[in-house]
Amino acid sequence: MTPELMEQNARHAEAYRAAHPSISGNTESGGREAGFSRLAVPGEVDVTHGRILYLEDVSVSFDGFKAINKLSLDIAPGELRCIIGPNGAGKTTMMDIITGKTRPDEGRVFFGSTIDLLRYKESEIAQMGIGRKFQKPTVFEQLSVFENLELALKTNKAVGASMVFKLDSAQSDRLAEVLHTIHLSECVSRQAGFLSHGQKQWLEIGMLLMQDPKLLLLDEPVAGMTDEETERTAELFLSLKGKHSLMVVEHDMSFINTISDIVTVLCDGSVLAQGTLAQVQSDERVIEVYLGR
Numbered sequence: 001m002t003p004e005l006m007e008q009n010a011r012h013a014e015a016y017r018a019a020h021p022s023i024s025g026n027t028e029s030g031g032r033e034a035g036f037s038r039l040a041v042p043g044e045v046d047v048t049h050g051r052i053l054y055l056e057d058v059s060v061s062f063d064g065f066k067a068i069n070k071l072s073l074d075i076a077p078g079e080l081r082c083i084i085g086p087n088g089a090g091k092t093t094m095m096d097i098i099t100g101k102t103r104p105d106e107g108r109v110f111f112g113s114t115i116d117l118l119r120y121k122e123s124e125i126a127q128m129g130i131g132r133k134f135q136k137p138t139v140f141e142q143l144s145v146f147e148n149l150e151l152a153l154k155t156n157k158a159v160g161a162s163m164v165f166k167l168d169s170a171q172s173d174r175l176a177e178v179l180h181t182i183h184l185s186e187c188v189s190r191q192a193g194f195l196s197h198g199q200k201q202w203l204e205i206g207m208l209l210m211q212d213p214k215l216l217l218l219d220e221p222v223a224g225m226t227d228e229e230t231e232r233t234a235e236l237f238l239s240l241k242g243k244h245s246l247m248v249v250e251h252d253m254s255f256i257n258t259i260s261d262i263v264t265v266l267c268d269g270s271v272l273a274q275g276t277l278a279q280v281q282s283d284e285r286v287i288e289v290y291l292g293r
């Protein structure tokens with residue numbers, strides 16, 4: 001992480017806090033005011049109440065063990081929310097619930113103000129515009145960067161199951177834009193199997209971006225990356241926020257420091273603390289369970 005990049009985001013966070021004085025370490029709503037607010041349009045996610053994602057009193061147990069325990073959390077449109085917490089805190093399970101992989105025993109999970117995610121299947125939730133990136137990159141190693149991105153469009157229902165697939169000009173433009181965003185314009189013909197670990201992660205993020213997701217859930221995106229790749233990933237995420245909403249689970253505090261506005265600390269399946277990184281880092285409870293003394 002260069003000092004310039006950290007400084008740049010520190011300035012950004014400062015400006016953000018100045019513009020949103022209601023954000024404090026203890027707000028349940030976190031960065032609710034952080035993003036843009038749009039009028040409700042039929043077929044679009046209704047974010048007129050300033051929330052793209054809303055979880056209320058969500059619980060799930062596995063064999064009697066409460067992995068998620070009355071978890072309440074919300075995210076503003078365009079926000080980049082960082083989630084930290086000790087191993088077993090429930091971070092992955094929370095993402096499983098949002099994406100429909102795991103059904104909670106109780107609670108409410110809404111996408112915007114009107115879409116009750118608990119009524120939909122995992123595939124339907126993905127189609128709605130919630131993209132998920134798991135820790136390990138899962139690109140098609142035999143295919144080129146271009147073909148991987150093209151394939152991401154083919155999986156979009158709107159394209160249909162046509163055997164002969166040709167990009168229209170809008171799709172070509174989108175692909176070029178995504179290539180640029182993920183810093184892979186120069187590797188467009190390279191076979192994905194020959195990319196570095198970081199480049200594979202960016203390619204997979206690019207595949208999600210091809211479908212223009214409204215919300216991106218990213219699980220430990222910089223694990224295994226070099227310092228330079230981590231830095232470029234920070235730049236990438238900062239460039240995505242505002243256009244997309246992002247939820248990033250990470251353990252790398254330097255990375256979190258560079259990208260975060262609001263950090264939510266999960267512990268024992270619920271929110272232990274929330275605020276700027278500096279606020280949660282000085283919270284005795286967080287130091288006790290996660291950051292160490």
Ligand SMILES: Nc1ncnc2c1ncn2[C@@H]1O[C@H](COP(=O)(O)OP(=O)(O)OP(=O)(O)O)[C@@H](O)[C@H]1O
Binds near residue numbers: 094
């Ligand atoms: N399908 C399952 N069956 C049984 N227990 C589970 C299941 N999924 C998760 N758990 C348990 O729930 C708790 C929360 O797990 P989860 O993977 O969500 O934590 P996490 O915060 O993502 O941890 P890490 O940082 O290690 O990835 C853990 O104790 C885990 O063992």
